[in-house]
Amino acid sequence: MGYEFQRGSMIEIVIAMKRSIVLSLVVFATVCLLSGLSMAQQPVKDQSLPTQKKTLIVYLSRTNNTKAIAEIIHQRVGGTLVALELETPYPSDYRMTVQQVVHENETGYLPPLKTKIEHMEQYDVLFLGFPTWDMQLPPPIKSFLHRYDLKGKTVVPFNTNGGYGPGSSFVTVRTLCPQSTVLEGFSTRGGSERDGQYLAIKDARAEEASKEVESWLRKIGILK
Numbered sequence: 001m002g003y004e005f006q007r008g009s010m011i012e013i014v015i016a017m018k019r020s021i022v023l024s025l026v027v028f029a030t031v032c033l034l035s036g037l038s039m040a041q042q043p044v045k046d047q048s049l050p051t052q053k054k055t056l057i058v059y060l061s062r063t064n065n066t067k068a069i070a071e072i073i074h075q076r077v078g079g080t081l082v083a084l085e086l087e088t089p090y091p092s093d094y095r096m097t098v099q100q101v102v103h104e105n106e107t108g109y110l111p112p113l114k115t116k117i118e119h120m121e122q123y124d125v126l127f128l129g130f131p132t133w134d135m136q137l138p139p140p141i142k143s144f145l146h147r148y149d150l151k152g153k154t155v156v157p158f159n160t161n162g163g164y165g166p167g168s169s170f171v172t173v174r175t176l177c178p179q180s181t182v183l184e185g186f187s188t189r190g191g192s193e194r195d196g197q198y199l200a201i202k203d204a205r206a207e208e209a210s211k212e213v214e215s216w217l218r219k220i221g222i223l224k
């Protein structure tokens with residue numbers, strides 16, 4: 001009798017265990033199925049697409065006014081900041097430099113650049129800064145635009161000058177970037193080396209220039 005009772009209870013225990021195992025398996029399978037379905041409904045992200053545009057800021061600056069504007073732009077939009085250097089620098093003497101630049105413009109000479117941009121193809125937006133020289137685009141910037149293929153990129157020129165404006169520089173940028181989207185340029189007064197005024201964009205003038213840059217960046221849609 002005792003044995004029969006024990007056997008009966010053992011069978012019941014085994015049946016109960018089997019039931020709970022089967023139940024667990026059913027719950028597990030249902031969870032897997034549901035999570036699989038919800039994963040399938042999530043949009044598949046293409047990891048190869050860039051999430052943000054890559055920006056390069058290249059500038060030419062002799063007395064650091066254009067550099068000051070380049071740094072303001074860099075603070076606002078980020079990206080990679082590069083100063084353009086020449087294989088053979090211009091003379092330190094202002095008048096000799098003017099003479100050389102005038103001659104280079106007349107002959108179409110393109111001075112070789114020491115600065116090399118690695119993997120230009122990775123950049124979507126190029127800010128290009130320069131001073132007005134001889135009321136034109138400086139020869140080193142012409143060299144730069146001849147050297148790199150900027151097809152499909154957005155080019156954003158900016159300029160400082162001695163009080164006579166950008167001259168023909170912005171028009172030349174457009175001409176030398178026929179397959180780029182060239183946005184409206186920024187131009188502001190910098191120094192006047194001729195009159196012994198070197199870095200002018202500093203202190204209160206730098207703060208003022210910073211506001212000018214910011215409203216220009218909003219106007220052209222770079223900043224929201």
Ligand SMILES: Cc1cc2nc3c(=O)[nH]c(=O)nc-3n(C[C@H](O)[C@H](O)[C@H](O)COP(=O)(O)O)c2cc1C
Binds near residue numbers: 060136
């Ligand atoms: C060779 C040379 C030519 C220049 N020609 C002009 C010019 O034609 N018109 C002008 O407004 N300023 C002219 N400038 C003054 C610069 O454009 C001005 O000082 C500018 O802010 C300098 O920028 P940077 O400090 O980045 O070199 C000339 C300066 C140099 C060195």
